[in-house]
Amino acid sequence: MSLRASAMSVLPPVRKDRIIAQLPQYFSKEAAFHTQKDFNDKVKTACQEQRTGTVGRFKISKVIVVGDLAVGKTCLINRFCKDAFDKNYKATIGVDFEMERFEVMGVPFSLQLWDTAGQERFKCIASTYYRGAQVVIIAFDVTDIASLGHVRQWLEDSLKENDPTAVQLFLVGTKKDLSSPAQYSQIEQDALKIAQEIRAEYWAVSSLTGENVKEFFFRVASLAFENNVLAELEKTGPRQIGGVVRINSTSNNVSASSKKKQPNCCQ
Ligand SMILES: Nc1nc2c(ncn2[C@@H]2O[C@H](COP(=O)(O)OP(=O)(O)OP(=O)(O)O)[C@@H](O)[C@H]2O)c(=O)[nH]1
Numbered sequence: 001m002s003l004r005a006s007a008m009s010v011l012p013p014v015r016k017d018r019i020i021a022q023l024p025q026y027f028s029k030e031a032a033f034h035t036q037k038d039f040n041d042k043v044k045t046a047c048q049e050q051r052t053g054t055v056g057r058f059k060i061s062k063v064i065v066v067g068d069l070a071v072g073k074t075c076l077i078n079r080f081c082k083d084a085f086d087k088n089y090k091a092t093i094g095v096d097f098e099m100e101r102f103e104v105m106g107v108p109f110s111l112q113l114w115d116t117a118g119q120e121r122f123k124c125i126a127s128t129y130y131r132g133a134q135v136v137i138i139a140f141d142v143t144d145i146a147s148l149g150h151v152r153q154w155l156e157d158s159l160k161e162n163d164p165t166a167v168q169l170f171l172v173g174t175k176k177d178l179s180s181p182a183q184y185s186q187i188e189q190d191a192l193k194i195a196q197e198i199r200a201e202y203w204a205v206s207s208l209t210g211e212n213v214k215e216f217f218f219r220v221a222s223l224a225f226e227n228n229v230l231a232e233l234e235k236t237g238p239r240q241i242g243g244v245v246r247i248n249s250t251s252n253n254v255s256a257s258s259k260k261k262q263p264n265c266c267q
């Protein structure tokens, strides 16, 4: 469904298991976006008073998922969005796209999830979709130290297209089911260090068992929502109309990003 079509059509109610009333907690205190127990007070008040800027309209954050080939980006999204898992590897060619709807403190909110290709030959197409992301999820495989080593490169590539100060970063270790507790705790130390350095919130998940997958996406949705409303509150007030202008230009960015910058490096 295109962004425009879904925004214009009348949407059915949000699924009951996509309703977020309280801020979900972080995975690790050492690498958390913030450690507050509850949503920001200003955001809570705005939701209670329905002053979130886009109530009744289409409130949305763009999320891109990047990382080495076969680390499990597609499986992570499929586990959450479709509650499915495929043990056979099918490389993502360019990008795939999922829209996931939530309700946060009574306010409709969507995550536009862009599942990008990790394979070098498709990276160039995929990178044209990085633009305008509010959230960047960098995935690595907890059984493959090399994939953790490439995290900084993925960060650099994804931030080239975005405002680094505005982006919320997550570092996600995948395939937790494949590593023993001893192996896992070893790689976790390195992962936490990198997460702290790049200011990312750290999570470890398994798409095979589903461990932490829902918790992770609820945390992403909640923090993205919080950020989105705070940005909206900064814009509104003296210049009410500013909010409207900004929202329009954001959605234009999202839909225009695919047309922008046609690369000629992908053969
Ligand atoms: N055991 C286990 N295997 C997993 C898990 N997640 C993914 N896999 C397997 O890892 C392989 C790659 O998964 P994908 O999700 O396709 O990887 P990707 O990161 O999307 O790969 P590209 O699209 O090429 O970038 C598949 O064979 C999956 O079944 C997991 O949590 N546990």
Ligand SMILES: [Mg+2]
Residues within 6 Å of the ligand: 073, 074, 075, 090, 091, 092, 115, 116, 117, 118
């Ligand atoms: Mg994939």
